[in-house]
Amino acid sequence: MELIKDIKEGFINLKEGFVGLKESFKEMQTSFQELKLAQKKLEHTLDQFFSFIPLEVFILLLLAVLLLVILNSISPTTVRGNLSISIFLLCALWMYANQLLLKEYRLLKVLHTAAYILVPAYLMELGRLGKWIYKYFRYRKLKxxxxxxxxxxxxxxxxxxxxxxxxxxxxxxxxxxxxxxxxxxxxxxxxxxxxxxxx
The missing domain is CATH 1.20.5 (Single alpha-helices involved in coiled-coils or other helix-helix interfaces)
Structure with a gap:
């Protein structure tokens, strides 16, 4: 009798174990679906972000910063000039790699990507130049x-x-x-x- 009772308890424990395992699988499945949904949201956000600013800009910026560290150690007084030199060198390498791999230069894409970095860097200087031109002509007008x-x-x-x-x-x-x-x-x-x- 006790043997049958022990077998029954074993089956009940086994059944409870399967129920617990089933619930664990359901929780894992729910977690996996939530993770998949979060991944889709992240992909959508990144797609929107990189449709506005291309991924190549960040890659070019990262490589330009690394090259800029080297150039600034050589000539620390011309930071903006060093940035321009590093961007132009990297763009030339990028076009050369495009020519080797894809048999085309893609000049417009390279210039577009470089403009994302160089235009903000020189925007302040263009403002200063415009202010100087305005002052020059104003002074000349009132001479x-x-x-x-x-x-x-x-x-x-x-x-x-x-x-x-x-x-x-x-x-x-x-x-x-x-x-x-x-x-x-x-x-x-x-x-x-x-x-x-x-x-």
Whole structure:
């Protein structure tokens, strides 16, 4: 009897073990599905990210930083120039490798990738250059030598205005209209000179 009882208990324990194993498999399957879903989300996120910024940019940046460390140890004062040299060297190697492996250069792709790194590096310098050009032309526009004709022009306005006043007092209508036209012409010349002093 005890043997049968022990066998029954063994089967019950075995059944409970199988139920526990089944639940463990279900938990593992759920975990695997969650992991698969997380992997798909990560792939989707990376696909979106690398559709905006190509993967080649990061590879080029990593290799450029390694080459930049070497170049900066040689010449530490020209960091931006060293970055440009390292990018151009790596782009040349990349095009050479493309030619060897794929029998084509893919120049536009290489330039596009290099632009992702070089444009931000030089954007500040372009801003400084634009500011310098603006200041140069502003200074040149307001230079006194450019406006040296203004006293002569104001003298012409004064003369035209004097003629206008004299003709107004005399009552000669034709001379009055002519003096108004002369005054208007002199004022327009002055306005034009003030608006465009470089001409």
């Amino acid at each position: 006194p030598e450019r406006l040296q004709d203004l006293p002569v022009m104001t003298e012409g306005i004064h003369t035209s205005y004097s003629k206008f006043i004299i003709s107004q007092n005399r009552g000669n209508f034709i001379q009055f209209v002519d003096s108004i036209k002369d005054l208007k012409m002199e004022i327009e010349k002055l306005e034009k000179k003030l608006e465009h002093p470089l001409q």
